[in-house]
Amino acid sequence: MVAWLMASSPQTSFYQSYATRFADVAELGKVRSQQLPSGNWRYQISISHRGKRYYLGTVTVGEVDTPFESRDHAVGVLAQIRALVANGDSVQQAIARFRPMECPEDFVENRVAEYLEHWRGLVDKSKRSPATLREIERYAQREGKGTRGAWAYWYGQNAKQIPNGAVEDWHAWLCDRGIGATTQGHVSDAFRSFLRRLEWRGEIDRVPNFPAIERPEYAPRTISLSRRERIFEAIPYERRGAFLIAACLLMRPREIRASELGDYDIETNTLLINKAFKGQGIHDVVRSTKEGTSTRREVWDDATRDWILWRLKQTTDEQRLRGEATALFWNPRANDPRKGWSETRLRYQWRDACETVGVRISLYEGTKHSTATALAEGGIQPLVLKALGGWKDSKSVEKYAKPRATRAIVLDAKRKGER
Secondary structure (H helix, E strand, O other): OHHHHHHHOHHHHHHHHHHHHHHHHOOOOEEEEEEOOOOOEEEEEEEEEOOEEEEEOEEEEOOEEEEOOOHHHHHHHHHHHHHHHHOOOOHHHHHHOOOOOOOHHHEHHHHHHHHHHHHHHHHHOOOOOHHHHHHHHHHOOOOOOOOOOHHHHHOOOEOOOOOHHHHHHHHHHHHHOOOOHHHHHHHHHHHHHHHHHHHHOOOOOOOOOOOOOOOOOOOOOOOOHHHHHHHHHOOOHHHOHHHHHHHHOOOOHHHHHHOEHHHEEOOOOEEEEOOEEOOOOOOOOEEOOOOOOOEEEEOOOHHHHHHHHHHHOOOOHHHHHHOOOOEOOOOOOOOOOOOOOOHHHHHHHHHHHHHHHOOOOOHHHHHHHHHHHHHHHOOOOHHHHHHHHOOOOOHHHHHHHHHHHHHHHHHHHHHHHHO
């Protein structure tokens, strides 16, 4: 009887209820540790609750946000948050007690989630590339190695309060992850674009200064046109067109793969280049070109033109009506109805032909780069080369024009020395 009265008393019921609630939040959140480039450690509370994730990397003392002094400090704050939630506070309310000067919506991870939704909407409207979206999604992951999770360094921090020095520390942290300078630049540029959008929307006051990353200048390897001709001859004629057009019109593989029979105009001997695959597979979407342009370029190489004329005869009118074998630069062995190349198959075919000839060079370097360099060394003006290759940025042409400039300077100095 006494036991029944104790169990049913209001005070006992309160303690039982509190104990149950505290047990429910006993596993709520965890403390993460991260070593900074300076050698110091940063501690962060991570809480996942009802499909949302919250981060706390600092606490507000007076009107100043200060980082956790130690792991024990962070563990103690987490214990207090759990107690507040057990006592009836929401997770957001409990966190706000330690960050009263800050709105959780301003945390970088929450802004990144909004940014990703914005990007997905643009991709759905064909205004942005799904391939670029996949890159940003990889950077934005919570954890990972290399570029995967590269933005997670900022999670738990206020997007409005990123100092210049913190960006420099982040670049050092990316370097410690083993990320090369060029890739670091891509990751950093993407994060700066994210912050610039927030500034444009008036949601942050300024974008911090991003120190320049010293990227090694790209110097493409090339091959002589005579040796490249041997590589072409090692590729079966029916599959040779994709490689001929890459060398002739300096086209990118994804533009070549997207070309259709109707893109070539026999009367003008021109090819319409206005689309490209946005992935490596044959079933990926086709959108605008990388430069977002639509151009017609003359097929000036006789061997390439002859191959296209041969190719147009291979697909019958009945097949065209059924949508079969419609890829202009086809792979007859492909399984899909278009008979188009996947990027992997394209590169494998080039690699096999190079091995047959005894040459080792990438598809890009052996076709586009080698042609552009040969034309530049032959005296073609950079503006003409820029139009031929469909580049928007003149800087993209400079690396091909440099060998020509060097050669001209050396020959001129040699002639002057002989006088």
